[in-house]
Amino acid sequence: MEITVANHPLIAHKVTLLRDINTTSSQFRQLVEELVTLLTFEATKSLATEEIEVETPLTKTTGTRLAKPTPLIIPILRAGLGMLSGITKLLPDAEVGFLGIKRNEETLQPETYANRLPDDLTGRQVILIDPMLATGGTLNDSLDYAFERGARSATCICLLGAPEGVDAVSKHVVDKWPDKQVSIHLAALDQKLNDIGYIVPGLGDAGDRLYGTSGD
Ligand code: URA
Numbered sequence: 001m002e003i004t005v006a007n008h009p010l011i012a013h014k015v016t017l018l019r020d021i022n023t024t025s026s027q028f029r030q031l032v033e034e035l036v037t038l039l040t041f042e043a044t045k046s047l048a049t050e051e052i053e054v055e056t057p058l059t060k061t062t063g064t065r066l067a068k069p070t071p072l073i074i075p076i077l078r079a080g081l082g083m084l085s086g087i088t089k090l091l092p093d094a095e096v097g098f099l100g101i102k103r104n105e106e107t108l109q110p111e112t113y114a115n116r117l118p119d120d121l122t123g124r125q126v127i128l129i130d131p132m133l134a135t136g137g138t139l140n141d142s143l144d145y146a147f148e149r150g151a152r153s154a155t156c157i158c159l160l161g162a163p164e165g166v167d168a169v170s171k172h173v174v175d176k177w178p179d180k181q182v183s184i185h186l187a188a189l190d191q192k193l194n195d196i197g198y199i200v201p202g203l204g205d206a207g208d209r210l211y212g213t214s215g216d
Contacts, residue, residue, distance in 0.1 A: 001173045002183040011038055015188050019203045025212035035159060035187050036086025043157050043185040069124060070094045076101055076130040076142055082210040083129040101138045108197045110137040122150035131206040133161035134199050136168030153181035161186040162193045
């Protein structure tokens, strides 16, 4: 499994603003959108392409387009929804499926409450978007949903990751999906999880900060 942690001044600057407790919900949403667009550029560098003929005003030439079927983007609700506009800016023709997975705050185990994925994902490239890679439980369940339906590869775009979560996903992929191509792209890799499963230093609850439910 390939793990990429961004190393770019723009991303570092925006991540710092995202962490700041004084950043308002509307600024937070804007920053998430911008960060996802920046991360998508790198994360999509292995998307399948095909050659096409294109006619310029001067001549015919050979060009490139994304191979069909286009990738399926899967935001993991609720916080992943805040990342959707940032990725569809660069992939306007991608289809979108939804997974609703919430964490049981006592057991920290993921619980699925919505699944709107196509039944057949044979050969498809999927892109999972979820801002926080904390314990890795949500991402592992999401990878299972995609690969059980036949997806060929999964690109995971997250904003912050904890080392514990990255390790849990790596182990899960090696144990359960050794033949699948999986990559994780992070804006930053943080220090640790605290004892209630929050990423430290982190940014708090991504869903609350996106949707203003913590009282912004
Ligand atoms: N989910 C969040 O929103 N924040 C964390 O720190 C961990 C999981």
